[in-house]
Amino acid sequence: MKILMIGDICGRPGRRIVKDLLPGLRREHGASLVIANGENAAGGVGITADTAEEIFAAGVDVITGGNHTWHNRDAYTLLDAHPRLLRPANYPPGAPGRGVLTVETPAGLVAVLNLQGRIFMGELDDPFRAAEQWVEELRKTTPLIIVDFHAEATSEKVALGWYLDGKVSALIGTHTHVQTADERILPQGTAYITDVGMTGPRDGVIGMDRKAILEHFLSGLPTRFTVARGATQLNGVALEVDGDGRARSVTRIQVLREDAD
Numbered sequence: 346m347k348i349l350m351i352g353d354i355c356g357r358p359g360r361r362i363v364k365d366l367l368p369g370l371r372r373e374h375g376a377s378l379v380i381a382n383g384e385n386a387a388g389g390v391g392i393t394a395d396t397a398e399e400i401f402a403a404g405v406d407v408i409t410g411g412n413h414t415w416h417n418r419d420a421y422t423l424l425d426a427h428p429r430l431l432r433p434a435n436y437p438p439g440a441p442g443r444g445v446l447t448v449e450t451p452a453g454l455v456a457v458l459n460l461q462g463r464i465f466m467g468e469l470d471d472p473f474r475a476a477e478q479w480v481e482e483l484r485k486t487t488p489l490i491i492v493d494f495h496a497e498a499t500s501e502k503v504a505l506g507w508y509l510d511g512k513v514s515a516l517i518g519t520h521t522h523v524q525t526a527d528e529r530i531l532p533q534g535t536a537y538i539t540d541v542g543m544t545g546p547r548d549g550v551i552g553m554d555r556k557a558i559l560e561h562f563l564s565g566l567p568t569r570f571t572v573a574r575g576a577t578q579l580n581g582v583a584l585e586v587d588g589d590g591r592a593r594s595v596t597r598i599q600v601l602r603e604d605a606d
């Protein structure tokens with residue numbers, strides 16, 4: 346089974362490059378399933394009904410989330426209404442939507458589990474124990490489990506990778522928007538990367554216009570962030586997973602495009 350995971354789609358430039366390039370990437374990698382993190386798909390922060398639909402229409406099968414999923418109020422009803430739109434599973438009981446999904450693909454059943462870290466990200470339920478419980482449950486249905494771990498600290502991501510080695514097919518980090526070069530197959534067969542990167546503007550500061558961000562750093566005062574323009578990038582990973590759930594390969598994808606909007 347071949348699976349593509351697309352790094353955090355940021356604003357209109359991110360949605361556009363996904364729309365333009367995903368059909369070709371899907372063909373090239375023979376992917377049966379495409380997952381993308383979409384927590385910043387709308388204006389660089391949050392997700393809306395329209396932006397989610399645009400991403401699904403571009404060929405993404407499952408959209409995962411993170412700390413910014415909640416930014417737009419209509420995301421609350423959207424999460425409850427759309428089974429293929431996830432938010433991290435370790436929010437306290439009662440949060441809208443769901444953090445886990447089992448999806449039928451032409452190559453078999455795959456479970457997608459979305460979790461969020463706690464270091465520098467605020468209080469949430471323990472992602473390690475949440476992962477353990479969900480994985481035990483999901484493995485009754487399928488050994489093919491893909492985890493999007495939306496977290497800031499590299500240590501927390503590496504640790505959860507080791508904790509889940511042999512229990513899930515892949516642990517893919519999201520949230521930092523900077524792709525790491527540490528992709529590997531862990532000893533018990535779990536594909537791992539600390540961060541899959543960002544799909545959107547290349548020349549901003551993690552997707553946002555650099556002028557306002559620099560002004561903020563220099564002045565210490567709040568400034569209004571907007572999505573950067575100009576050249577774009579698509580970041581992702583291609584996974585190959587055997588029927589027993591063990592990963593065979595993980596390959597980084599980095600496409601740069603010099604277009605302007």
Ligand SMILES: [Fe+2]
Pocket residue numbers: 384411412413495520
């Ligand atoms: Fe995030």
